[in-house]
Amino acid sequence: MSNTPNRYLVTAALPYANGPAHLGHIAGAYLPADIYVRYLRLMGEDVLFVCGSDENGAAITIQAKREGKTPQEIVNKYHAVLKNGFANLGIEFDIYHRTSSALHHQTASDFFKILYEKGVFTEITSEQYYDEQFNQFLADRYIQGTCPKCGSDRAYGDQCENCGSALSPTDLINPISILSKQPPVLKTTKHWYLRMDELQADIKNWLQNTQENEPWKNHVIGQCNAWFNEGLQPRAMTRDLDWGVPVPLPDAQGKVLYVWLDAPIGYISATKQWAIDKGNPELWREYWQNPDTKLIHFIGKDNIVFHCINFPMILKAHGNYVLPTNVPANQFLNLEGQKFSTSRNHAVWVHEYLADFPEHQDALRYVLAANMPENKDSDFSWRDFQARNNNELLAVFGNFVNRVSVLMQKNYAGSVPAVPAHILEATNIEFANVFDTLQAFPYEYDAAIHNFEFRNGLTELMNVARLGNKLISDTEPWKLIKTNPDKTAAILRLCLRITAYLAAYCQPYLPFTAIKLRQFLQLTPADIQNIIKGNYTIETGQHVEPVGLLFQKITEEQINQQLEKLQAAKQQNPDKTPESKPDIVYLPQKETISYDEFAKMDIRVGTILAAEKVQKADKLLKLQIDLGYEQRTVVSGIAEHYQPNEIINQKVLVLANLAPRLLRGIESRGMILMAADPATGKLLFVAPPNDSSNGATVA
Numbered sequence: 057m058s059n060t061p062n063r064y065l066v067t068a069a070l071p072y073a074n075g076p077a078h079l080g081h082i083a084g085a086y087l088p089a090d091i092y093v094r095y096l097r098l099m100g101e102d103v104l105f106v107c108g109s110d111e112n113g114a115a116i117t118i119q120a121k122r123e124g125k126t127p128q129e130i131v132n133k134y135h136a137v138l139k140n141g142f143a144n145l146g147i148e149f150d151i152y153h154r155t156s157s158a159l160h161h162q163t164a165s166d167f168f169k170i171l172y173e174k175g176v177f178t179e180i181t182s183e184q185y186y187d188e189q190f191n192q193f194l195a196d197r198y199i200q201g202t203c204p205k206c207g208s209d210r211a212y213g214d215q216c217e218n219c220g221s222a223l224s225p226t227d228l229i230n231p232i233s234i235l236s237k238q239p240p241v242l243k244t245t246k247h248w249y250l251r252m253d254e255l256q257a258d259i260k261n262w263l264q265n266t267q268e269n270e271p272w273k274n275h276v277i278g279q280c281n282a283w284f285n286e287g288l289q290p291r292a293m294t295r296d297l298d299w300g301v302p303v304p305l306p307d308a309q310g311k312v313l314y315v316w317l318d319a320p321i322g323y324i325s326a327t328k329q330w331a332i333d334k335g336n337p338e339l340w341r342e343y344w345q346n347p348d349t350k351l352i353h354f355i356g357k358d359n360i361v362f363h364c365i366n367f368p369m370i371l372k373a374h375g376n377y378v379l380p381t382n383v384p385a386n387q388f389l390n391l392e393g394q395k396f397s398t399s400r401n402h403a404v405w406v407h408e409y410l411a412d413f414p415e416h417q418d419a420l421r422y423v424l425a426a427n428m429p430e431n432k433d434s435d436f437s438w439r440d441f442q443a444r445n446n447n448e449l450l451a452v453f454g455n456f457v458n459r460v461s462v463l464m465q466k467n468y469a470g471s472v473p474a475v476p477a478h479i480l481e482a483t484n485i486e487f488a489n490v491f492d493t494l495q496a497f498p499y500e501y502d503a504a505i506h507n508f509e510f511r512n513g514l515t516e517l518m519n520v521a522r523l524g525n526k527l528i529s530d531t532e533p534w535k536l537i538k539t540n541p542d543k544t545a546a547i548l549r550l551c552l553r554i555t556a557y558l559a560a561y562c563q564p565y566l567p568f569t570a571i572k573l574r575q576f577l578q579l580t581p582a583d584i585q586n587i588i589k590g591n592y593t594i595e596t597g598q599h600v601e602p603v604g605l606l607f608q609k610i611t612e613e614q615i616n617q618q619l620e621k622l623q624a625a626k627q628q629n630p631d632k633t634p635e636s637k638p639d640i641v642y643l644p645q646k647e648t649i650s651y652d653e654f655a656k657m658d659i660r661v662g663t664i665l666a667a668e669k670v671q672k673a674d675k676l677l678k679l680q681i682d683l684g685y686e687q688r689t690v691v692s693g694i695a696e697h698y699q700p701n702e703i704i705n706q707k708v709l710v711l712a713n714l715a716p717r718l719l720r721g722i723e724s725r726g727m728i729l730m731a732a733d734p735a736t737g738k739l740l741f742v743a744p745p746n747d748s749s750n751g752a753t754v755a
Contacts, residue, residue, distance in 0.1 A: 059311075062350060064103040065343040065378075066093050067323045069355040069363075070110035071156065073134040077141050078277035078403040079436055080396040082357075083389040083424045085617050088510055089354035090424065094564035095505045098588065104343050106326040107142075108153030109135040113315030118234060123159070127299045131156050141406040145417055146567045153326035153331070155318065164318050165304045167374060168293075172305070176255070176373045178290060185225050185240035185246075186212070187233040193296035194225070201228030215358065220279060220506035224291075245296055247311070248303070249441075252288035252369065254728035259369045260284050262379060264370040269381075270577045273431060273508070278386050279360045288365070292318045302481055320367040330338040350381040350519055353538040357385050384508035387429040392437050392622065401625035404436070404618070412502070412618070419445045419607060425514045425565055432732075438618045442610045448518065454606040457558070461534055461576065461603040471551065472598040473478035483546035490550060493523055494557055497589065501561060502673065515674060516563055524554040531631040549594045550579065556594075557717075560587040569606055576603040591752040638750075658713035659729070661744050661753035667700035670720050678722055681710060684751025688712075691724035697739045707743045709754060 068089040071077055077086070089105070096103040111131035118132075120127045131154070139152050153160070171177060195581045196213035203211035204227050208218035213225035217338065225231065226242075233240045254695045263280060266272070293314045294303050300312030312318075324344060331339035343349050363383050371377040388395065396403045409420060423444045429432045464470055475483075482493065497520055504513035537544040559573035574584075577600055586592040662681040670676035675693045677700060689708065709729040714724045729742040744752070 061100055061102050062748070063343065063346065063348055064093075064096055064101055065327070065349050065351045066105045067351075067353050068102060068105075068107045068149075069353075069359055070108055070319050070322050071138055072113070072115045073109035073111045073138060073154070074115045075134060075398060076137045077406045078396055078398070079406070079409070079420075080389045080391070080403070081143065082147075082406060082420075083434075084356035084386045085255045085429055086147050087421060087424050088141060088384070088386060088428060088430075089182070089507070091513075091564045092352070092354070092505060092508070093512050094148075094567065098560070098563055098584075099502075100585075101607070104327065104330070105148070105150045106153070106323055106330065107149045108155065108322055108326045109133065109138055109152070109162070110322065110681075111154050111321045112134045112318050114197035114295075114297065114592050115315075117195075117297065117299050118197065120251050128156070133682060137407060138329070141410070145406060146421065148567075151326050151330040151542035153322065153329050155322045155324070155325070157329070159329055159332075160322055161301050162311055162327040165302045165322050165326075165329060167370070168301075168317070169304050169312060170249070170374055171250075171288055171370060174373060176251055177293065177368075178251055179246060180193075180249050180290070180292075181244060181246045184245050184296070185231065185233070186243035187235050187238070187240050187589065189236040189238060191233075193243065193245055194235070195295050195297050196225055199225045199231050199240065200232045200234055201231035203230055204546045204680060217358055220360070221360060222283065224717060229551070229575050246307075247292040247294045247296075247363040248305075249290040250293045250307075250317075250366075251290050252365075252372070253290060255369050255373065256270055256284065256288040258327050258372065259365060260307075261408075262368065262372065263364065266379075266381070272382055273384055275357065275387065275431065276360055276364060276383055277358070280364050283361060283365060291366075292454055307425050316362045320362065320370075341689065345376050347378060349378045351378050353383045354379055355383065357387050360385050382431075382508070388433045389424075389427065389429050390433060390435045393435060400630070402622065412670070413610075413614070416445075416608065416610075418568045419449060421565060421567075422449050422514070422521060430509065431509060438615045442612075442615050445607065445610045450609060452525060453521040453558070453562075456521050456528065456551075457555055457573065457576070457603055457606055459528050460524070461547065461600070463548055464552075464600050464604055466710040467533075467537060467544075470547075470602070470622055472549060472594055472596055472600070474596045475546045475549065479542040480546050480549070483543055483550070487527065487550060490523060490527060490554070494554065497557065498561070498588070498590070504750050505564070510565075512587040512674065516672070517561055517565060519672070520554060520557055520561070524551055524558075527551060527554070552594050552600065553592070556583075556592055561582050572603060572606060572718055576601050599660055600732060608712045656713075659755075660684075660710050661748045661750055661752040662710045662728075663750055664706045664708060667703055669700060670722065671697055673720050676720060677703075679728070681708065681726070681728070682750050683710065683712065684749060688722065688725045690726045690728060691717075691719040691722050692728050692730075694728075694730065694739050706741060709742050709744060 066089055069085045071081060071532050093103055093105045109131065116127045116130055120130045123130065135154050142152065185199055187194055187325050201211060202209045203219060205220065205221040206216060206219035208216055210218065211223060212713050213227060213228060215222055231240060232238060239473035294308065294311045296310060298310065301318050302310045303313060327340040327343055336562060340674050355363050363380065368379045371379055372436065391402060391404060394402060401493050426444055427436055438473045497516060501513050501516045504516060531547050533544045533547055544580045555573065556577055556579065559577055559579055562740035563570035652717060660683055662683045664679050666680040666684050667679050670691065671680050677692050677695045679690045681690055681691055711727045711729065716723050731741040731742050732739055
């Protein structure tokens with residue numbers, strides 16, 4: 057943790073203002089961004105958090121046609137729904153802007169003109185799809201068909217949401233117009249294309265150099281490399297549409313900026329509006345044009361190409377703008393084992409959750425953080441929501457704080473008791489492990505959040521609550537006070553210290569709970585800083601308020617109501633795709649290597665002799681592997697897929713000549729080969745036959 061403040065500009069993907077947000081959106085981009093920003097602020101960093109409604113493009117006009125309203129009426133309606141939903145869930149942007157604003161239109165228009173003047177566009181006349189029944193050219197999202205890469209029949213004209221491939225409308229097999237449900241025809245039109253082929257080498261070098269300073273997630277780099285390997289092609293940056301930012305050229309009547317040129321510029325226009333609101337219109341430049349700024353984009357995996365290639369490409373072409381420091385894109389959150397689907401209403405909408413579960417904002421934040429799809433798709437289920445709320449949040453975190461509050465009020469009327477110095481010292485020595493854990497915790501927590509491992513950060517936080525519960529259960533203060541009141545008082549002072557850590561560090565994940573805990577301990581901003589610095593003390597006579605129950609139990613009736621709501625939506629909007637056929641997401645192929653490069657790998661047959669979980673690491677197992685000629689310790693990230701007792705005597709393939717690496721204090725000498733099932737995400741052993749000899753090499 058640095059003592060020197062850094063400047064951060066954090067963005068969360070602009071949601072389309074054509075409908076409300078659901079839990080998949082929250083877990084994908086907005087909650088991780090909010091956790092990250094809240095932690096940076098807690099650490100005293102200079103951070104600006106911007107977002108806003110994406111109110112241009114085809115998605116808006118499609119929704120307007122569905123509801124029989126104007127595009128402006130649609131964006132006004134859903135901008136308010138989105139903004140209120142985020143705020144009520146505790147997601148605190150410095151500004152939540154909108155791309156239909158005059159400031160954004162001017163910013164995007166000026167940006168396009170500078171790029172045009174710099175010659176990064178080429179004018180191309182081509183044939184594009186046209187709906188004869190509706191008498192209009194079709195924007196990419198108006199066209200649906202079969203993806204040529206994965207075979208999904210729900211691909212759009214700009215991207216397949218199943219496999220993530222970037223597409224052009226003419227790539228689709230059997231395309232149809234979303235408007236008329238009829239096959240469109242090709243008709244000649246003119247547009248301005250970004251010469252991505254000419255800019256590829258420069259942006260690829262930038263991305264590679266960025267990795268040397270701060271590694272990005274594997275699936276983010278994998279997608280980018282797949283596009284680079286395939287070779288970028290010129291891409292139209294304008295569209296035939298009557299809603300959006302008009303193309304600022306004299307011969308561009310009836311054309312608007314492509315949403316994926318227009319929308320990211322919304323981050324810039326939002327920052328400009330924030331600066332204006334602050335009374336310093338030029339302040340935006342400190343965040344966008346000062347090279348000391350760290351720009352972080354929080355998005356879902358379907359937006360990777362636009363934030364890692366398209367947007368940096370136009371920023372570089374324009375000049376004088378910072379480029380992303382990291383783009384920690386999340387994978388997808390599913391719902392009850394199936395993808396969220398707005399068309400089938402298979403979703404949990406934020407505004408409906410808040411209406412059904414008032415005062416349970418932190419329960420949702422907790423469960424979504426615990427299930428966050430950081431590196432692979434994950435699942436939200438109502439039963440898991442209930443179990444995590446009742447058995448973890450309430451039974452562990454809430455139970456500990458409540459026990460401390462009750463003991464303080466019952467025995468000391470809420471006033472911290474005096475303790476003889478020798479008793480306090482003896483108690484502190486006896487429970488030195490508690491102090492050691494509290495001392496180590498901030499560093500583990502800090503590392504998790506800065507590595508965008510928010511699930512691990514939450515685990516570290518809950519381990520502090522578990523530490524407090526264990527201390528109370530082991531010492532039984534309600535009994536001890538009858539025989540040793542001084543030691544009891546010393547133990548409760550230690551419990552209050554643990555509670556103070558929870559009050560400070562739960563704020564990024566559980567902001568509503570943090571407010572209650574700070575009121576309970578009467579903590580000032582200076583106290584919070586002292587907790588973070590590790591020098592906070594519990595003073596004799598300090599008053600603590602009754603805290604009450606931090607969390608409420610989720611009942612069977614509440615869960616059944618939600619499950620019935622989902623079932624009713626499913627019956628009203630049946631899925632035409634058989635449920636037995638899962639959506640398969642294939643990872644991009646990695647770059648081509650030579651045989652000589654492959655031959656350098658020494659892959660050997662081995663047998664797992666022993667396995668155990670690595671402490672404070674949910675994903676890691678420590679394996680002892682027999683390679684025939686020696687035994688090796690290998691740390692493997694398979695703990696979420698296999699229990700240690702399941703894999704004893706499992707045959708494996710081991711990359712034996714991989715450089716040793718220290719993981720959680722354990723030297724790992726090698727790596728076992730696993731395959732990720734594209735349908736389920738489960739890791740599978742790449743295993744030789746059971747009668748293979750340990751030490752045999754893969755030729």
